[in-house]
Amino acid sequence: GESVGLHLPTLSVQEGDNSIINCAYSNSASDYFIWYKQESGKGPQFIIDIRSNMDKRQGQRVTVLLNKTVKHLSLQIAATQPGDSAVYFCAENLISSGSARQLTFGSGTQLTVLP
Amino acid sequence: NAGVMQNPRHLVRRRGQEARLRCSPMKGHSHVYWYRQLPEEGLKFMVYLQKENIIDESGMPKERFSAEFPKEGPSILRIQQVVRGDSAAYFCASSYRGLYEQYFGPGTRLTVT
Numbered sequence: 001g002e003s004v005g006l007h008l009p010t011l012s013v014q015e016g017d018n019s020i021i022n023c024a025y026s027n028s029a030s031d032y033f034i035w036y037k038q039e040s041g042k043g044p045q046f047i048i049d050i051r052s053n054m055d056k057r058q059g060q061r062v063t064v065l066l067n068k069t070v071k072h073l074s075l076q077i078a079a080t081q082p083g084d085s086a087v088y089f090c091a092e093n094l095i096s097s098g099s100a101r102q103l104t105f106g107s108g109t110q111l112t113v114l115p
Numbered sequence: 116n117a118g119v120m121q122n123p124r125h126l127v128r129r130r131g132q133e134a135r136l137r138c139s140p141m142k143g144h145s146h147v148y149w150y151r152q153l154p155e156e157g158l159k160f161m162v163y164l165q166k167e168n169i170i171d172e173s174g175m176p177k178e179r180f181s182a183e184f185p186k187e188g189p190s191i192l193r194i195q196q197v198v199r200g201d202s203a204a205y206f207c208a209s210s211y212r213g214l215y216e217q218y219f220g221p222g223t224r225l226t227v228t
Contacts, residue, residue, distance in 0.1 A: 045219070089157050091158075093215065102160035
C-alpha cells in the first residue's frame with residue numbers, strides 16, 4: 001500500500017539495551033523482506049534480509065523475525081550503540097513473480113540511543 | 116571498491132528548468148532502480164532499468180520524468196520543467212544481475228525554488 005506522510009514513529013533506548021523495531025507490511029503475497037538503516041543525509045544501508053520461507057534470521061547483533069500470519073516484521077538490535085541512531089525502514093518485495101524487483105518501503109522508525 | 120555513486124549530491128533548480136540526476140551503479144551491477152523520498156517518508160519506487168532497457172516504470176509520473184541507462188555511462192533521471200512538488204531526495208540503487216539485494220547511493224537532494 002501507499003505510505004502516508006505522517007511523522008515518523010520514534011523509539012528511544014538506553015545505550016546497551018536491546019531495541020525492537022516493528023513493521024507491518026502491506027502485501028500478503030510478498031515473499032522477501034529487507035531492513036534498511038538510514039542516517040541523516042545518507043542513503044539507506046542494507047542491514048539484513050529474510051525470505052518468506054523463514055521466520056527468523058540472525059546477523060551480527062541483529063535479528064529479524066517474520067510473522068506472515070499477521071504480516072508483521074520486527075528488527076531486534078542487541079546491545080544498542082550510539083551509532084545505531086538512525087531511521088529504520090522495512091521493505092518488501094515479490095521475488096517469485098520473476099518480474100519487477102521494486103521494493104515497497106514502510107514509513108520508517110526513528111531510533112534514538114540515549115547515553 | 117566504490118559503492119553506488121550519485122551526482123550531484125545537491126541540486127537547486129528554478130521552476131521550469133530541467134534537472135538531470137546521475138547514478139553509477141556498483142561495479143558489476145547491471146540493474147538500476149530509482150526511488151524518491153519526501154521528508155519523513157519512506158522511499159517510493161519510480162523506475163527499474165537494465166542496460167539499455169526500461170523494465171518497469173510504473174512509479175514514474177506520466178509527464179516530465181524520464182530515465183535511461185545507456186550501454187556506456189551512468190543512468191540518468193531527467194525531470195523537465197521542474198515544479199516545487201519535485202523537491203525531494205532521489206535515490207538510486209543497484210543490484211547484481213537479478214539478485215535481490217539492492218544497494219543504495221547517497222542520493223541527490225533536489226530543491227526547486
